[in-house]
Amino acid sequence: MIGKDQIEIYKRDGQLTPPIVLNPVTIKKVQLKMETFFLDNPELDQDYAQNLFRYDRSWIEIAALKEILDIVAQLIGDNIICWSSAFFAKKGIGGKATPWHQDACYWPIEPLETCTVWIAIDEATKDNGCLQVIPGSHRKRKFFTHRRDDSEKLVLNLALDVPEAEFGVPRDIILKPGMLSIHDAFIIHGANANNSGKQRSGLVFRYMPATSHFNREKARQMANEMGIVDVSEREIFLLRGINVSELNDVYQYT
Numbered sequence: 001m002i003g004k005d006q007i008e009i010y011k012r013d014g015q016l017t018p019p020i021v022l023n024p025v026t027i028k029k030v031q032l033k034m035e036t037f038f039l040d041n042p043e044l045d046q047d048y049a050q051n052l053f054r055y056d057r058s059w060i061e062i063a064a065l066k067e068i069l070d071i072v073a074q075l076i077g078d079n080i081i082c083w084s085s086a087f088f089a090k091k092g093i094g095g096k097a098t099p100w101h102q103d104a105c106y107w108p109i110e111p112l113e114t115c116t117v118w119i120a121i122d123e124a125t126k127d128n129g130c131l132q133v134i135p136g137s138h139r140k141r142k143f144f145t146h147r148r149d150d151s152e153k154l155v156l157n158l159a160l161d162v163p164e165a166e167f168g169v170p171r172d173i174i175l176k177p178g179m180l181s182i183h184d185a186f187i188i189h190g191a192n193a194n195n196s197g198k199q200r201s202g203l204v205f206r207y208m209p210a211t212s213h214f215n216r217e218k219a220r221q222m223a224n225e226m227g228i229v230d231v232s233e234r235e236i237f238l239l240r241g242i243n244v245s246e247l248n249d250v251y252q253y254t
């Protein structure tokens with residue numbers, strides 16, 4: 001659980017590093033599971049491996065940890081769907097950058113009331129390309145115009161130019177293993193490439209309130225029109241509460 005002051009920080013900045021650390025034993029298990037996962041699936045790009053549930057449903061056990069859901073519930077309400085999972089497990093050599101972007105422009109969720117939980121599996125520092133955010137850039141809930149960039153040096157193909165004079169100084173999200181960073185769908189964020197020699201793994205789960213609709217038709221359209229990954233077939237999981245919007249087809253997680 002977090003205090004009211006923390007909720008206010010999240011609302012004001014669009015990002016929060018809550019004052020909790022997940023159990024080191026859990027994190028060690030995740031580290032080992034992650035290593036096996038990438039050995040078993042060598043075709044995956046570690047810098048950005050999406051939809052972990054498709055390969056192994058048991059990742060949902062981490063997404064459903066009580067410590068995490070209690071905080072998510074304070075931010076988006078008690079009816080929680082987890083609709084996305086990914087690793088940004090940047091190896092530390094030959095790494096790709098995460099361009100400045102807003103998650104909101106990729107997601108077929110209506111309304112777009114979602115949050116991302118980025119779990120540090122390794123240390124994340126300035127040197128190994130920690131997540132960076134532009135505090136407050138989510139506030140107007142405005143979609144900034146992204147440009148298409150298919151460079152192989154980027155993990156995403158839509159990018160924003162973020163002049164400091166306009167957007168202010170980015171915040172480095174420096175984390176120890178087991179710490180979390182939570183961000184709003186509209187915040188501008190990114191990360192430098194990691195060529196530090198030290199792995200920087202973030203395990204990411206994305207949550208939406210079950211009052212929102214995960215619109216599969218819109219996902220197909222967005223993929224066709226924007227050339228982004230098609231998420232229309234994703235399994236989505238009700239982790240807490242009830243599926244308020246009957247438009248969602250969810251798996252019940254118990």
Ligand SMILES: O=C(O)CCC(=O)C(=O)O
Pocket residue numbers: 088098103116118131189190191202204
């Ligand atoms: O970890 C990264 O490099 C990027 C993470 C990100 O963009 C996200 O979680 O939305």
